[in-house]
Amino acid sequence: MFHVKHLLLLAALGLVVAACGGTAGADGWGSAVGRDGLIILPDDNGELSGITPDGEVRWVFPDDAVEVELDENVDLDAIYGTPALTEGRIYIGGFDDYLYALDQQGDDDPSLAWRHQTEGSVVGGAAVSEDGEMIVFGSSDHGVYAVNADGERLWRFRTGERVWSTPALDGERIYVGSMDGHVYALDSEGQQAWSFDTSAAIAASPVVDGDTVYIGSFSSKLYALDAATGDERWSFDTDNWIWTDAVVADDRVFVTSLDGHTYALDAETGDQIWEVDTGKAIRSRPVIAGDLLVVANRDGDILGIDAASGEVAWRQEASVGDDVLSDLSLIDEAIYVRNEDGDLYEVDPDDGAVRPVTRQDVG
Amino acid sequence: MIGFLWDEVLIRPMLNLLVILTNLAFGNFGLGLILFTIFTRVVTFPLTLRQLRATRAMTSLKPRMDEINKKYKDPRRRSEEQMKLYREAGVNPLGCLGPMLIQMPIFIALYAVVRVALGSSPESFIGLEGKLYDWSFIEHAVPLDDHFLGIDLGSSGGIPMALLVGAATWLQSKTTYSLRPGATTDPMMAQQQQMMQWMMPLIFGYITLTFPAGLGLYWLTTTIIGIVLNYVAYGGIKKVGIPFILKPEEDRAMPAPASPAPIAAVTPEVERALDNEVVSRSKEKRLRRMESARRRSKR
Numbered sequence A: 001m002f003h004v005k006h007l008l009l010l011a012a013l014g015l016v017v018a019a020c021g022g023t024a025g026a027d028g029w030g031s032a033v034g035r036d037g038l039i040i041l042p043d044d045n046g047e048l049s050g051i052t053p054d055g056e057v058r059w060v061f062p063d064d065a066v067e068v069e070l071d072e073n074v075d076l077d078a079i080y081g082t083p084a085l086t087e088g089r090i091y092i093g094g095f096d097d098y099l100y101a102l103d104q105q106g107d108d109d110p111s112l113a114w115r116h117q118t119e120g121s122v123v124g125g126a127a128v129s130e131d132g133e134m135i136v137f138g139s140s141d142h143g144v145y146a147v148n149a150d151g152e153r154l155w156r157f158r159t160g161e162r163v164w165s166t167p168a169l170d171g172e173r174i175y176v177g178s179m180d181g182h183v184y185a186l187d188s189e190g191q192q193a194w195s196f197d198t199s200a201a202i203a204a205s206p207v208v209d210g211d212t213v214y215i216g217s218f219s220s221k222l223y224a225l226d227a228a229t230g231d232e233r234w235s236f237d238t239d240n241w242i243w244t245d246a247v248v249a250d251d252r253v254f255v256t257s258l259d260g261h262t263y264a265l266d267a268e269t270g271d272q273i274w275e276v277d278t279g280k281a282i283r284s285r286p287v288i289a290g291d292l293l294v295v296a297n298r299d300g301d302i303l304g305i306d307a308a309s310g311e312v313a314w315r316q317e318a319s320v321g322d323d324v325l326s327d328l329s330l331i332d333e334a335i336y337v338r339n340e341d342g343d344l345y346e347v348d349p350d351d352g353a354v355r356p357v358t359r360q361d362v363g
Numbered sequence B: 001m002i003g004f005l006w007d008e009v010l011i012r013p014m015l016n017l018l019v020i021l022t023n024l025a026f027g028n029f030g031l032g033l034i035l036f037t038i039f040t041r042v043v044t045f046p047l048t049l050r051q052l053r054a055t056r057a058m059t060s061l062k063p064r065m066d067e068i069n070k071k072y073k074d075p076r077r078r079s080e081e082q083m084k085l086y087r088e089a090g091v092n093p094l095g096c097l098g099p100m101l102i103q104m105p106i107f108i109a110l111y112a113v114v115r116v117a118l119g120s121s122p123e124s125f126i127g128l129e130g131k132l133y134d135w136s137f138i139e140h141a142v143p144l145d146d147h148f149l150g151i152d153l154g155s156s157g158g159i160p161m162a163l164l165v166g167a168a169t170w171l172q173s174k175t176t177y178s179l180r181p182g183a184t185t186d187p188m189m190a191q192q193q194q195m196m197q198w199m200m201p202l203i204f205g206y207i208t209l210t211f212p213a214g215l216g217l218y219w220l221t222t223t224i225i226g227i228v229l230n231y232v233a234y235g236g237i238k239k240v241g242i243p244f245i246l247k248p249e250e251d252r253a254m255p256a257p258a259s260p261a262p263i264a265a266v267t268p269e270v271e272r273a274l275d276n277e278v279v280s281r282s283k284e285k286r287l288r289r290m291e292s293a294r295r296r297s298k299r
Helices: A002-019 A064-070 B002-024 B029-043 B045-060 B062-071 B075-089 B093-117 B122-131 B158-179 B187-210 B213-235 B237-241 B248-253 B268-276 B283-298
Strands: A033-035 A038-042 A048-051 A057-061 A084-086 A089-093 A098-103 A111-117 A135-138 A143-147 A153-158 A174-177 A182-186 A192-197 A207-209 A212-216 A221-226 A232-237 A247-249 A252-256 A261-266 A272-277 A287-289 A292-296 A302-306 A312-316 A329-331 A334-338 A344-347 A354-357
Touching: A033 A329, A038 A334, A064 A111, A089 A135, A098 A135, A135 A174, A143 A174, A174 A212, A182 A212, A207 A247, A212 A252, A221 A252, A247 A287, A261 A292, A287 A329, B002 B029, B002 B093, B002 B122, B029 B045, B029 B213, B045 B062, B045 B213, B062 B075, B093 B122, B093 B213, B158 B187, B158 B213, B187 B213
Parallel strands: none
Antiparallel strands: A033 A038, A038 A048, A048 A057, A084 A089, A089 A098, A098 A111, A135 A143, A143 A153, A174 A182, A182 A192, A207 A212, A212 A221, A221 A232, A247 A252, A252 A261, A261 A272, A287 A292, A292 A302, A302 A312, A329 A334, A334 A344, A344 A354
């Protein structure tokens, strides 16, 4: 009698487990950048589009031409990093383990210049040296890669965990965070100059201002490090992970946290000047627009905060239809925010008015 | 409401416990999972003990059960007598199902926990953060080291893990059915046991192959513990001298009759005659009366 029940229980177990579905999906949260009047937007399907501010789609990558050229199905799966732009080039990391280099000018269709394969997803963005000859990026295979403009590997530096941070270059060194909890400073040959242990994973990207490197960590702290030595100058505690890059302006450092707060700190001392509670976790990097710091929290509430005083000038509640995890973008004096559905919205920095930039897909 | 309870009562505590155990296990999620399995086995041990006792008690009732099966052809009556016997012996026939029932939500919740804890996408990390308790040593523990003995616990277990899980499950079934005393003589039961012995390894092997290897590791560990318990409970007590799981006096407590009650010879004619009667008296009583009448007439 009980054996039949065992069988039924097992069948029920199988059904319930099967009903739970597969693994958590990757949609991507890459943010928009602008060039030549075109907005270059990663969407939630792992595609990159060139659209006009009116939402007209001029091109989409990958397209049939690239698949014919490579003779395979090209699918980036998801794009998390902000596309890096140089003269005639776009660099994007794909969740399919590749860094893609696209040749693209004006509103012409892009063509694939090359792609460089790693052994893990490329989550962060790429950093390009001033002369455009070295492109540095991280991979989930724990590596920091440097390739030349032809896509040939120059070196690879191995960290102890995934590298989701976008490297920062200051002309002399490369700074990057790793999920192993360390900030690494490398020279142009990929040799380690110093490392700093934050004791928790780092997914945010470093920001270099003068001789200081600012970086947030899952230790819930923002660190200011000496760019030359890696010594800690100060650190600032928040109440949750920091997954956004800091914004430095006018001797102030602005940082947001998954604790839902936006903090303004003295860049020299790390002393808090003001804080604003947005009420929900923040993963998006804010932008400075005029006198305002514009911030979006996960619920899609968008706030214009006076950068000097911390006064909230305006607030738009849940105005973009879905969760927001993408960084905010400032393109031609307009602010753009992408939600998790891949839809793009334009935000007027004067009053926070939100306008959907409808995607008008072609063919 | 159910979703909230599922999350707050099962998923979050389980996830955070796993993160703590992973911390204790030098940051290795695989070792953390093994510790977690041992922990759940310890917590559910009273149920396991009940199951072992129930199985053992039911085994000791087997001769009387065979007798009832032989004696009563009417299924309803047979079932009544079986239940009566269970009541007299103080055995809950559903006691065997306790550990199985408690394993189910753990297994399903663990699937959700492994997905959240070892998700490879940035979105899964955001989801993970929302489920961690606000304690710094937990929040700072991620990402968890998702590799154990070269196996990515967040990805499909692959054939080697599926084979291991299948083999361990088969061995557990084998020890369950063959180690315990009084293996069944009922051909139908034996057939069912045979089927279970092969079905369970196939099902869990398939689950391991399809779902994250972390689940496979949990099932492998809990199965190995089950095999050891089977050995200790059914096979190793006397040999190894480990009497603490099933005490000998518990066997004595089972109401096994000193001498089985004699069964009256029931010819087909008698059986037919009894079946035709619509009176509510039991066949047993009538048979006994007929038997005594027969003896009296002989004298």
